[in-house]
């Protein structure tokens with residue numbers, strides 16, 4: 001495993017018209033690290049991860065993967081570089097099975113000469129899905145049912161597992177437990193905790209300090225487009241993190 | 249980690265590959281909900297079976313060989329149109345143009361038959377190409393014209409295609425079709441109408457396409473969540489255009505059958521079957537919200553309408569009452585869709601609360 005950070009952001013700035021959403025943000029994400037990104041509404045968290053996941057392009061600054069500068073022109077570029085994102089609004093297909101959701105847009109097929117009519121390898125995709133869901137301990141029956149029939153936590157579990165399945169470097173989670181109850185949140189966080197074991201680093205946006213305390217190795221606080229501090233989240237640093245979020 | 253051990257323990261034995269996501273250990277309420285859902289999903293098939301049984305009981309002629317052939321032939325045009333329409337409805341669209349695409353393609357076919365290139369394959373290809381071209385225009389106007397809904401632009405195409413067909417024929421019927429086309433319309437292979445064989449063949453092809461090919465999967469993905477489809481890199485615009493092209497091809501095929509049945513090209517041919525086809529898709533269990541529906545369901549829907557009309561004909565029920573009956577069945581089907589949504593919601597809640605309880 002390389003000693004370079006899995007991901008590095010160097011002096012990135014981003015403007016939306018007159019609004020500066022990111023101001024000289026620099027950030028390092030270690031290999032297999034779980035980093036929490038904290039900050040009040042409008043602090044620039046989503047904008048930052050969108051610059052990393054290829055949705056936005058920084059106006060100034062660089063994004064580096066394993067020490068190499070990369071140019072991410074689209075979310076497809078980011079995925080090719082090993083960065084997968086779970087968006088706040090889930091982006092699942094309720095009318096499809098978990099396996100179909102996993103492989104949506106990158107289906108395994110036979111007969112590629114058939115072009116659009118290439119035949120789906122249903123069995124292979126189902127067993128890969130089942131294997132991964134089992135390994136990440138997601139509480140979901142893999143081979144059956146539509147995603148639309150699952151509870152919020154199970155759906156989030158599928159979304160996180162899907163990202164984990166295809167990320168070779170970094171999984172980005174935008175408020176993965178925002179819509180969930182306590183029990184379901186815990187199940188999703190259990191899945192997040194499994195990710196570093198597969199050599200994947202995690203950036204997790206959260207407004208919930210309890211969640212951050214329970215999974216993150218490090219927490220970075222943003223305010224008004226800048227990084228204003230960082231802490232190893234523990235009971236002792238809890239107060240200081242709250243202070244940073246509120247006052248900067 | 250104790251909580252993850254609890255999750256692993258709670259998962260229980262893995263369910264079989266095709267079983268429902270409920271095992272013997274699932275609570276009764278959940279199993280009841282699943283049973284209800286299964287019945288609702290089978291609703292259209294049950295309605296069809298019931299309809300056939302009732303018709304057979306009150307109209308003795310209904311289940312005779314001759315009449316079954318009639319039903320199959322009469323329903324073939326609606327069935328073809330419904331299959332094409334299904335894919336459009338799956339992506340939350342509607343293709344209102346097919347009614348006049350049928351007519352226009354009979355006309356272009358008849359015109360081609362009038363030239364020196366009057367071999368059956370060329371005439372048939374002309375009719376299918378007509379559907380492809382109209383479908384391509386429908387799809388491109390919808391997608392690249394950034395329209396919020398395809399109803400309006402396909403409705404416009406309904407007028408345009410009909411106008412062109414009328415202009416090409418000066419409002420008359422153009423007599424004459426190749427014998428192969430006439431056979432497709434009214435011929436038999438043994439006791440089976442050729443049109444029915446064509447429908448069956450297309451149904452198999454379309455089912456394989458929907459269920460087992462990458463493009464078919466993408467159509468359903470786009471119908472389920474268009475934003476998510478974009479994010480995972482599915483070529484959403486091409487997928488959207490393709491469903492209109494497919495609908496056009498099916499309309500062209502319906503044109504072939506219609507031309508064969510009438511031995512003519514006529515601009516107004518098939519203009520009534522468009523509504524039947526859309527009704528068939530919804531009766532067959534497709535959802536207005538997109539993403540749901542199957543070729544089999546669309547076929548069942550088409551045959552429910554076909555049997556209803558034929559049976560009521562046999563019973564000498566005045567045709568206007570047939571319209572009332574079709575409308576009634578459609579309301580029933582839409583209501584079934586609502587009930588299904590309700591049951592699915594209950595099922596989801598039951599599952600979530602089970603996760604909390606254990």
Ligand SMILES: Nc1ncnc2c1ncn2[C@@H]1O[C@H](COP(=O)(O)OP(=O)(O)OP(=O)(O)O)[C@@H](O)[C@H]1O
Nearest residue numbers: 016019020021039040041042043044045046047048
């Ligand atoms: N597409 C955009 N166009 C214009 N302004 C934007 C855009 N996206 C974000 N902004 C602005 O940039 C700033 C940072 O927004 P961002 O969404 O990154 O905040 P956030 O930290 O994710 O907040 P929240 O916790 O509410 O999700 C805000 O002032 C916001 O209004």
Ligand SMILES: [Mg+2]
Nearest residue numbers: 045046047174
């Ligand atoms: Mg945000």
